[in-house]
Amino acid sequence: MNENELLKRINVLEYHQKLLIKLLNDPSLELYKLIIENGISEQEVGQFYSLCDKMNIKLEEQKAEGYVHFHPLFHELSSSLPPTLRIKEVINACLTQKVYLSLFQELLKYV
Structure with missing residues (x-):
């Protein structure tokens, strides 16, 4: 393992440690x-939140235009997730943690 890989792993561990501390105070943080x-x-995670911001805006715009089906948004999110995550788990975790509620309530219909 080279130095860069080691530093990346340390950064991930430090980030996870921060999330674990938050989980101690609130075990319902399913996304964490x-x-x-x-x-x-x-x-x-930053890329995921950025994508959700964009999708949330698209959802609101499409609702304002009279759209009633949002399957393309579901596919966009699904294809953009890291390979280790499954869309159903992400949607349920975000709903439990109350992250982007309107977006994930809509996407839950396509699971």
């Missing part, structure tokens, strides 16, 4: 559990 269990990095 999922992140830790699947070894997701802080950078990957």
Whole structure:
């Protein structure tokens, strides 16, 4: 293992440690559990939140335009997730943790 790989692993562990401390205070933070269990990095989580921000805006725009089916958003999220995460687990964890509620309530219909 080279130095860069070792530093990446240390960064992931430090990030997971921060999440674990939050979990001690609130065990219902399911998304954090999922992140830790699947070894997701802080950078990957940032990309996920950024994607959710964009999708949330798209959802609101599409609702305003009269859309009633949001299957393309479901597929976009599904294809953008890190390979270790499953879409159903992510949706359920986000709903439990109350993250992007309107978006994930809508996407839950397609699971």
